[in-house]
Amino acid sequence: MSTAVTPLARTLDQELLALARGASLECLCCGEFVMRLRGVLACPECRALLADGKEVPEIVLPRVSAAG
């Protein structure tokens, strides 16, 4: 008997890995496209940052001019 359980944390971890490797370019928070800035994936929509290391470099995200 085999039980195939995929914990949510594991799925999320794989999503993060896919993002970090550039396999996926969708924000995990809002699903918008993220952009690479100095080795960090940044979402201009919801301002989520995904850094590979522990330290997140200071990044100035471009403003989304939709709400101007």
Ligand SMILES: [Zn+2]
């Ligand atoms: Zn986002």
